[in-house]
Every structure is written in structure tokens, then in C-alpha cells.
Amino acid sequence: xxxxxxxxxDKTLQATHIWLDEIMEEIGPDRGLAWRxxxxxxxxxxxxxxxxxxxxxxxxxxxxVRGTYxxxxxxxxxxxxxxxxxxxxxxxxDGLADARTVGATAAIEAVVGVLDRHLSTGQVxxxxxxxxxxxxxxxxxxxxxxx
Numbered sequence: 001x002x003x004x005x006x007x008x009x010d011k012t013l014q015a016t017h018i019w020l021d022e023i024m025e026e027i028g029p030d031r032g033l034a035w036r037x038x039x040x041x042x043x044x045x046x047x048x049x050x051x052x053x054x055x056x057x058x059x060x061x062x063x064x065v066r067g068t069y070x071x072x073x074x075x076x077x078x079x080x081x082x083x084x085x086x087x088x089x090x091x092x093x094d095g096l097a098d099a100r101t102v103g104a105t106a107a108i109e110a111v112v113g114v115l116d117r118h119l120s121t122g123q124v125x126x127x128x129x130x131x132x133x134x135x136x137x138x139x140x141x142x143x144x145x146x147x
Contacts, residue, residue, distance in 0.1 A: 040095035
């Protein structure tokens, strides 16, 4: 049975709820916080990617998630000039500063886990390889590839 009357909306709502449920398994049962974590981590990741890859990656996201991914998008500032894991974590911590306490590392792990499970391995690997090595180390499922 259709919730919205449009299949494309029903599919993106279903996919988004699945993603949020998986994030909540990691950070706790707060759907609003899960949405915030997803948004902040995706936007921080987007800002560190080359523009073309950021656009290609965004096209792989569910429609609703893609909306938050592109919120505040400014391709003239990409890729961001920071290169360390601490800088990446700090951008996420800053984005979550007014939300219920969730650590930047926990937020990153929850979101990259969702990406690993729901996007193609090739797409995730392209994003992973485009990041500076210190930031890649925050992506635990792919980190062994650098060994």
C-alpha cells in the first residue's frame, strides 16, 4: 500500500527510515538525532571530496537523504583544505554541538556503516580513496586496504 501516492517518495521514505534505524542502533533511539548525525557526517564528507566525485556520490543516495547532503553545498569551496582525522572529527563535532551528546567518532562509524551496507562497494571505495589517508583511517571497514 502506498503511503504518499507516489512510488518514488515511498521508496525514499522507506530507504531513509532503514538508514535512520541503523544509525539509531549505534547512537541510541532518537530519530531526530540520527537524522542530524547522517546530515552532518554526509555534508562533512561531501565538503572534503572533489566536486565531481561529490556530485556522483550524491546521486547514489536516496532522494530524501540527497536533499540533506546538498544542503549548504558550495562547490567553490571544495575540496576543503583540511587533511587530518582530527580536523574531520572537529567539523563533525562542531555540526553536532547543539545536539544531544554523541561523539564525532561514533557518528562517523554509524554513518559509514550505513554507506558500506547500502551503497555499492565500488562507489564507497571511490569516496574512500579520494580522502586523505588520515581521514580514511576513520572508515574502519576500508582501513585494512591501506596496509
